Amino acid sequence: QLVESGGGLVKPGGSLRLSCAGSGFTFNTYPMNWVRQAPGRGLEWVSSNGLRGGDVWYAESVKGRFIISRENAKNSLYLQMNSLRDDDTAVYFCARGMVGHYGMDVWGPGTTVTVSS
Amino acid sequence: QSVLTQPPSASGTPGQRVTISCSETNSNLRRDTVNWFQYVPGTAPKLLIYSNDQRPSGVPDRFSGSKSGTSASLAINGLQSEDEADYYCAAWDDSVSGWVFGGGTKLTVL
Numbered sequence: 001q002l003v004e005s006g007g008g009l010v011k012p013g014g015s016l017r018l019s020c021a022g023s024g025f026t027f028n029t030y031p032m033n034w035v036r037q038a039p040g041r042g043l044e045w046v047s048s049n050g051l052r053g054g055d056v057w058y059a060e061s062v063k064g065r066f067i068i069s070r071e072n073a074k075n076s077l078y079l080q081m082n083s084l085r086d087d088d089t090a091v092y093f094c095a096r097g098m099v100g101h102y103g104m105d106v107w108g109p110g111t112t113v114t115v116s117s
Numbered sequence: 118q119s120v121l122t123q124p125p126s127a128s129g130t131p132g133q134r135v136t137i138s139c140s141e142t143n144s145n146l147r148r149d150t151v152n153w154f155q156y157v158p159g160t161a162p163k164l165l166i167y168s169n170d171q172r173p174s175g176v177p178d179r180f181s182g183s184k185s186g187t188s189a190s191l192a193i194n195g196l197q198s199e200d201e202a203d204y205y206c207a208a209w210d211d212s213v214s215g216w217v218f219g220g221g222t223k224l225t226v227l
Contacts, residue, residue, distance in 0.1 A: 033216070035162075043154070043162065043205050045216035057214045093162065101209035103152045103167030104216075109160065 002094045007111030014084050018111060020077040020094030025106075028072035031055075031097035033104055034079050036090035036113075044090075048097065049077065062088075084115045121206055121219035128225040129196045137222045139189040139206035146217070150209040151189045153182055156221075157202045165204075166191060193224075201226045 006018040020032070034046040047068040048057045056068050067080040077094055091112050095104040120142040129135040139151070153166040164173055166182035169189065179194045189208075193200055206219040 035216075035218075037158075042203075042221040043156065043207070043218045045207070045218060048215065059215055060213070095162075098167065101147060101150050101216075103150070103164060104154075104207075105164045105167065105173055107161040107163070 002096060002106055002108035004092060004094050004108045004111035007092065007113045009114045009116065010084055011117050012085060012115055014115070015080070015082045016084065016113060018079040018081065018092055018094075018113070020079075020108060022075045022077070022096070025096070027070075027075040031099060031101075032068075032070060032077045033095040033097050034068060034077075035093045035095055035104070035107075036088075037093070037110075038087065038090040041090075046092070047079065051099070081113070084113075086115050089113060089115045121208065121217055123204075123206060123219040123222045125220065126223045126225065128227055129193075130227045131196055131198060133196045135193045135196055135224065137191045137193075137204050137206075137224070139191070139219050141187045141189075141208070143212070144187065145210050145212035146208040147211050151182065151184055152207045153180075153189075153191045154205045154207065155200075155202045156205060162205070196226055198226050200224060 001023050031050045033048045049068045065083045069078045091110040093110045094108040096106040122140045149168045151169045154162040156162040165180045169184040170182045181192045204222045210217045
């Protein structure tokens, strides 16, 4: 099971940190992902965190502004979002990955981020 | 960067077979990484197919995936009213080291 938290209303240019708590599986053996859906738009991949320390990847739209990290001891995944823009408004989902990028098999219910002045 | 193209909508009547296509424009997508997700807004997306044609446990065998060349397809046999949802394909793109999603297909059960 995955549960996201940390969403809310933030002004443009502001920051927010999302968390994703995993349970019922061995967290440190799975890659993890963030995916979002903006209002009226489709699903969009945001970032992935692999099993090795340097394995982090970002969509161009968030590169340089968002930072993905994980704390295996707490079975947690994070997304630090800085310099937020209106178009970052979305529901953010945490998703468990499969080694080798074969899929994303477990998803959380999402947390809503609204960027507005 | 690769683009995955899906039809915006599809429909069928209960009991029918429906297929949804997913075409890639480039060949940067890693082999055997096509996923299909069922998504009802307000809920968590659900993985239906991974690795092109593999079905996770718990997914009814009415759902099947296939891939040939640069095109993938999701087939739903014996369409049911609860299948009404948005369906997305996705695959890992080695050229950008990230997942690429199709635009989604809204399936209506008439």
